[in-house]
Amino acid sequence: MIDLEKRRRVMSRSLQLGHCICNPKQPCPCEIFKQKDVCLCAGEKLPEAEEEIRLTQLVENTGCASKINQDDLQQVLSGLPEVNDPRVLVGARAADDAGIFSLEPEKALVQTVDVFTPNVDDPYTFGQIAAANSVSDIYAMGGQPLTALSIVSFPSDRLPLKIMQAMLKGGMDKLAEAGTVVLGGHSIKDETIKFGFAVTGIIDPKRIITNNAAKPGDVLILTKPLGTGVLSFAHQLGRAPEEGLQAAIEAMTQLNRAAAEVMTISNLKAATDITGFGLLGHLSEMVKQSRVTALIEADLVPSFPGVIDCLRQGIISGAAERNREYAAAFIEKENDLPEELLYLLCDPQTSGGLLMAVPMEKVSQVLTALEERSVKGVIIGKILSPSEGRIIVRISKQKIISATEAAMTQTKAKPSRLSSACCPSGPPADLIEKTAEEKEEGVKKKEETTKIGSKATDKAGKEETQAELLSAILDLEKTASAEKFISFIEEVATAGVLSLREKELVSLALAVQARCEPCLTAHLNKALAAGLTPKEIKEALWLGVVFGGSPALMFIEALKEKLGL
Known part of the structure; x- marks a missing residue:
């Protein structure tokens, strides 16, 4: 029932002010009053619509596509004072998924907040997605979520309150699934629906998973397909x-809890979750913080059914365009990369999967553990070499790592620090992979050597074989001199007065002069990752020929086809 006295009192005050008291931008009487005979300023409610209310039709940008873009955000954050508190283990400057505050040597708080607009029409489902997305940042850091506070903005005078109630119910149910208690929250009357949670958890400071710990050789595994932004936008358009x-x-x-469990039991060090900045945007923070170059094989990246077709039809949101503009500064893409795949990598995700940087020897273990928990992990790339933070995007030329290779790496000994000192990243696997015949021949030679060694041992009456004795004699890595030499090489390889680009040019010339193919292939990768052009690389290679003479020239000629010179 309408309170006419209240309406008269409120409207008279609005007329005196020259605008509605609830909205200074609107005249009094407003259009709603003229058309519906409802005074919102007096607390009157619009009648419930008979047709279903589609939440996605009430917002401009859906889900995490409503985030402020990275360029603008970084511009704002760069002007703020830096927090220098020793208790802050991970702060805003790290551009990581959550903040971490130390409580005691073995316990720290991990905190995050995430709020966005509806990307589905059903309010209960929207609440579930908002909760799963909010708690994902805690999982990405390796933490355990404990409590949450809801944050909601809602046009309570224009939409039925049961919609807001369903949103909250969906969020609470999903957080209960995560073992997280909702302690309360905060609500704001606003024209645009927004919903999310501030989540607090605990974490072991010694087992924090960050975006700054990716290492050359790590394999990149993604746990959910891409395309939520494309599909939400297409849904807005009815397509x-x-x-x-x-x-x-x-x-x-779906919670990222199971994937997070795998990261914890596998003792992984580097990961991030993929949300509004898209895969390339979030990976960019990882490569910049870790100071490495990443390779993404775009055609290996999984997507939801119909996403690629939507992209080919031009169903690309403004947020995806902004993400692509930001990505242009740090990616190198091959000419044959289809536009739809690049946009897929820039698509803003809502409640996306985890992107893990997994050491090669743990890949099989991680993939198996994910599968056991009904999570499909997909290898989409790898970390190549140290750099200032670059991403190479291409169409895959071969599988990054096969299941057999992953299993084999678990039984292999760790590479010698001495053998990798010259080229810490090692040569590319596809350039040094042995053929099946070569491997078989190597096995035969090893068996023959073992037999000879055993006979010699039996004859001499010694307990150790010749191979073991030889290994002990040549185990240079255990000597103090070798350790000093390795440390010296590693120190020289880092940027100093000479930049990494300059040092890579020198290394290329020296690799040619020394006729070291593994060194050359490794430093070619590093040179490209450092941003050197093919012309600059060629000049450095030919300088090596000048000082190496005819043998170096023959070495280069033999590698021309392989290196594309």
Whole structure:
């Protein structure tokens, strides 16, 4: 029932002020009053619509596509004072998924907050997605979420309150699944619906998973397909493929808890979750903080059904465009990379998967553990070499790592620090991979050597074989002199008065003069990662020929086809 006295009192005051008391931008009487005979300023409610209310039609940008872009955000943050508190283990400057504050030597708080607009129409499902997305940052750091506070903005005078209630119920149910208690929250009356949570958890300071610990040789594994931004935008336009949309909703409501458990038990060091800045945007923070170059094989990146077709039809959100503009500064893409794949990598994700940097020897273990927990981990790239932070995007020329290779690496001994001192990143696997015949021949030679060694041992009456004795004699890495030499090489390889680019040019010339193919292939990768052009690289190589003479020239000629010179 309308309180006419209250309406008269409120409207008379609005008329005196020259605008509605609830909205200074609107005249009194407002259009709603003229059309619906409802005075919102007096607390009157609009009648509930008979048709279903589509939440995605009430917002401009859906889900994490509503985030402020990285360029603008960094510009704002760069002007703020830096926090210099020793208790802050991970702060804003790290551009990581959550902040971490030390409580005691073996316990720290991990905190995050995430709020965004609806990317689905059903309010309960939206609440679930908002909760799964909010708690994901805690999982990405290796933490355990404990409590949460809800944050909601809602046009309570224009929409039924049952919508807001369903959002909160969906969020609370999903957080209960995560073992997280909602202690309360904060609400704001606003024209645009926004919802999310501030989440607090605990973490062992010695087992923090950050975005600054990716190492050359690590394999990149993604735990959810991409395309939630594309499908949400297509849904707004009424053009979303139903199969893809339902698959995306199922993935967005799925917690990243199982994947986080795998990271913890595997003692991984580097990861991030993929949300509004897209895969390239979040990976960019990892490579910059870790000071490495990453390789992404774009055609290996999984996507939801129908996403690629949508991209080919031009269904690309403004947020994806902004993400692509930001990515242009740090990616190198090959000419044959289809536009739709590049946009897929820039697509803003909501409640996306985890991107893990996994040491080669742990890949098989991680993939198996994910599968056991019904999580499909997909290898999409690898970390190549030290740099200022670059990403190479290309179409895959071969599998990054096969299941057999992953299993084999678990039994291999760690590479000698001495043998890798010259080229810490090692040569590319695809350039030094032995053929099956070579491997078989190597096995035969090893067996023959073992037999000879055993006979000699039996004859001499010694307990050790010749091979073991030889290994002991040549185990230079255990000597103090070798340790000093290795440390010297590693120190020289870092940037100093000479930049990394300059040092790579010198290294290329020396590798040619020394006719060291593994050195040359490794430093070619590093040179490209450092941003050197093919012309600069060629000049350095030919300088090596000048000082190496005919043998160096023959060495280069033999490698021309392989190196594309």
